Amino acid sequence: MTLKNVKTSLNKISKTLSEVQDSREFLLKNTREVIILCSRAIIAVHKGDKKSAKTNLKKAESLLKKYQKKAKGDLRRYIITPEQEFVEASCLVAIFEKKEIPTDKKLNVLPESYVLGLLDCVGELKRMIFDKIRIGEISDAIRIFEIMENMYLNLYPFSMYDKVVKETRRKIDVNRILVEDARGAITEEKRRSDLINAINKLQK
Template identity: 30%
Template sequence: MKNLEDIANRIESRLEEKDQVREVAIKSSRAINRLSGSIVHAIHKGEDVRAMMHEALDETHRLRSLLEDYPEIWESGLVEGALQELAEAAILLALIKDEAFPDPDEMGIPGAAYLLGLADAVGELRRFVLEKLREGDIEQARKHLDLMEDMFLVLMRFDYPDALVPIRRKQDVARSLLEKTRGDVAVAVNSARLQAKIDELSRKL
């Protein structure tokens, strides 16, 4: 029985270390989540978010290094939710700046979290479409709609069990948002055409 105490001590030590790492991961994930939300909010306000994005990416790389020996925590919902938010923010920033999509490997983000962030970015892009329609910039609204279409087609390629990537519900949401946005843009285009005809008739009178 003497060795049982040694075994228990080793297990206890490992669990204690894992618990401490988990607590740090929780705080880090919250920081990434908070920064990502602030980035999305600032993007919609037209503010410069480069500093916040660098901070969020640095925090992500530190978290990944911390969890190198704890892949089960890195791949848990605890961390994935924060990385999903970061992916959404980075994708939205690239779209607004008309840049290439950010690479998940370079960001240090797992593919599943990236896909979930991509799905959420569709909804954020709809907000830009509606804003451009309010401004009367139909051409730019249509460009954003085209991006939504492209992103949706990519999302629909991934037909896997939720255990691998829980994306089905987000695919359904993206489909609904896309259909609504198509309708909004179509109404705006028709209204613009009608107004143009009215203006033309008015000039002839």
């Protein structure tokens, strides 16, 4: 009995695993730039800087496409986080521009990346709503809230896939609280606005 065949097989496996490990480390290291660019795009949206938001998003998309080509087979899981961030930023920019939220096919991302990205977008919408309330743009705040609430309602059934799409249930639970917080803020602001309008009418 000889281990010749075993050694041959193990050498091939070792080479394959080494290549996978190198690719994994490459993806984890280099996709951070995609995440950073998406974060910049989101910050730009909150600042009302449309040009900067779109520029950073375009750069992120270009880099993501490059790394997606390297993420084949099992390596695809290492691209989920940057794809998730890209989905979040893309959806937020679309809402900011009052455009249709892009599909997963349009963004060319994995299904789980799309779901997680939308879930994260809900939190950013709450921030956007509070910013609109702060500057007195209640109508736009209501518009964004309607999108936020409908997004949450459409995502809610995905809590059953928590074992398949990691953290789905936790994110949905958090989003429920965020939606209620936003609803409360808008309701309070609407009442305040209506009261002020009523007082102004009486004073005329």
